[in-house]
Amino acid sequence: MASLNGFGRNFGGIGRALSERNYRIYWYGHLFSSNGVWIYLLSSQWLMFHLIQSPAWLGAVGFAYMSPVLFLGPLAGAISDRYGHRRTGMIALSLGIVTSFMTAIAIVTGILTPVLLIVFTLVQGVFFSFDFPARQALILQLIERKNLSAAIGMNTTTFHTAGFTGPIIGSVILSFGNLTFGEPLGAALSYMTSAMAFCCMVLGVARAQIINPLPVIKSIKPLVPAVLSDLRAGIHYIMECSDLKMIMLLSIFVAFCLRSYQNLMAGFAEQVFQLDEHGLGNLMAASGIGALSAALILAVRGKVEGLTRIFVYGAMLTALALLVFVSNTQILLALVTMALVGGFIVATSLGGQTLIQNIVEDEFRARVVSVHLAIIVGGSAFGTLGIGWLAEFVGFQTALGVMAILALVVFTFQGRKLLSRSIDIEAVHPAKKD
Numbered sequence: 001m002a003s004l005n006g007f008g009r010n011f012g013g014i015g016r017a018l019s020e021r022n023y024r025i026y027w028y029g030h031l032f033s034s035n036g037v038w039i040y041l042l043s044s045q046w047l048m049f050h051l052i053q054s055p056a057w058l059g060a061v062g063f064a065y066m067s068p069v070l071f072l073g074p075l076a077g078a079i080s081d082r083y084g085h086r087r088t089g090m091i092a093l094s095l096g097i098v099t100s101f102m103t104a105i106a107i108v109t110g111i112l113t114p115v116l117l118i119v120f121t122l123v124q125g126v127f128f129s130f131d132f133p134a135r136q137a138l139i140l141q142l143i144e145r146k147n148l149s150a151a152i153g154m155n156t157t158t159f160h161t162a163g164f165t166g167p168i169i170g171s172v173i174l175s176f177g178n179l180t181f182g183e184p185l186g187a188a189l190s191y192m193t194s195a196m197a198f199c200c201m202v203l204g205v206a207r208a209q210i211i212n213p214l215p216v217i218k219s220i221k222p223l224v225p226a227v228l229s230d231l232r233a234g235i236h237y238i239m240e241c242s243d244l245k246m247i248m249l250l251s252i253f254v255a256f257c258l259r260s261y262q263n264l265m266a267g268f269a270e271q272v273f274q275l276d277e278h279g280l281g282n283l284m285a286a287s288g289i290g291a292l293s294a295a296l297i298l299a300v301r302g303k304v305e306g307l308t309r310i311f312v313y314g315a316m317l318t319a320l321a322l323l324v325f326v327s328n329t330q331i332l333l334a335l336v337t338m339a340l341v342g343g344f345i346v347a348t349s350l351g352g353q354t355l356i357q358n359i360v361e362d363e364f365r366a367r368v369v370s371v372h373l374a375i376i377v378g379g380s381a382f383g384t385l386g387i388g389w390l391a392e393f394v395g396f397q398t399a400l401g402v403m404a405i406l407a408l409v410v411f412t413f414q415g416r417k418l419l420s421r422s423i424d425i426e427a428v429h430p431a432k433k434d
């Protein structure tokens with residue numbers, strides 16, 4: 001125990017989070033699962049572009065994975081609040097594992113088509129929309145509240161560390177499978193690998209002990225009316241809290257205009273930079289390096305003060321870096337700008353996510369987290385679809401550049417309003433209705 005306490009003192013927020021045993025058990029699973037997500041995403045992009053070289057179809061597979069979060073995420077949060085965050089997360093994770101194996105089987109048997117890949121990806125997205133908000137709400141129950149910001153930072157650090165390691169691992173598995181068994185069987189091997197990684201998360205969630213349980217909503221109402229009532233209450237809570245509402249609205253532009261680049265890398269790799277699957281992995285890994293650097297800095301920092309500025313300025317710098325990325329065709333400059341984009345977008349996302357967790361009341365936590373997730377992931381889904389469709393006519397570079405300019409304009413004018421409220425937003429108290 002003494003050594004863990006020393007670790008907590010020496011490594012700031014990261015040390016404080018990992019010094020708590022229950023969070024540490026959870027984190028082990030999260031480490032493997034995060035790599036599994038990135039392997040899954042890289043494989044899906046490569047496989048769709050292998051099946052049909054179309055920007056619109058590439059955007060569609062990204063939309064299929066993320067759009068369920070927009071429509072089901074808030075409902076999933078209400079269900080999770082009512083029936084338990086651990087139970088909801090484990091069931092959703094287990095079903096996602098089955099879906100990954102089914103996708104691999106379809107590849108091996110030769111029955112996979114672009115439409116069937118969309119279907120499998122959509123189903124996987126449905127399970128993700130239930131899994132993620134449940135596990136996010138579970139974090140507070142595994143640690144002391146004073147370490148919440150550190151634990152969220154550690155979670156984000158881990159995910160974006162996987163954003164560096166996952167694409168590298170995924171590209172190696174993909175190349176090995178394709179060379180050994182022939183295309184596209186490398187993708188089947190990748191899907192099976194991601195499924196095994198998700199198994200580790202199930203084990204971590206199952207073994208971690210709850211030390212700070214949140215109240216479970218009890219009601220004699222029938223299931224559907226009760227859940228819908230909870231959902232309406234959560235949305236009403238957000239709309240009545242001006243700070244939450246402003247962060248959510250700005251997050252829409254972050255998601256729609258800026259985050260979509262990750263789901264279009266297969267098109268940039270092949271059509272703009274003429275790269276193979278290794279090159280695709282390098283582009284995604286470069287973004288992961290930047291993301292890892294930013295996440296580590298914020299995790300060690302481990303405090304809420306200053307996050308409003310990080311959220312606003314991070315979004316503006318992301319837009320500027322994307323404009324540089326789409327204005328060039330040199331691979332070295334592309335890798336550098338991808339690292340910058342990855343770092344700035346993570347700083348923006350972590351800032352917004354932690355601010356929301358800091359100010360929301362425990363009673364509404366899973367619902368508010370799920371609405372924010374719906375905005376981030378669902379908005380990115382529509383952004384991916386829209387940019388992919390636009391790229392059919394004007395090309396990837398122009399389409400993404402237009403979105404970056406839109407985000408820069410919005411944050412230049414609207415970000416100032418949020419900055420003026422930074423002291424109240426960063427105070428340690430739950431959000432109050434206006």
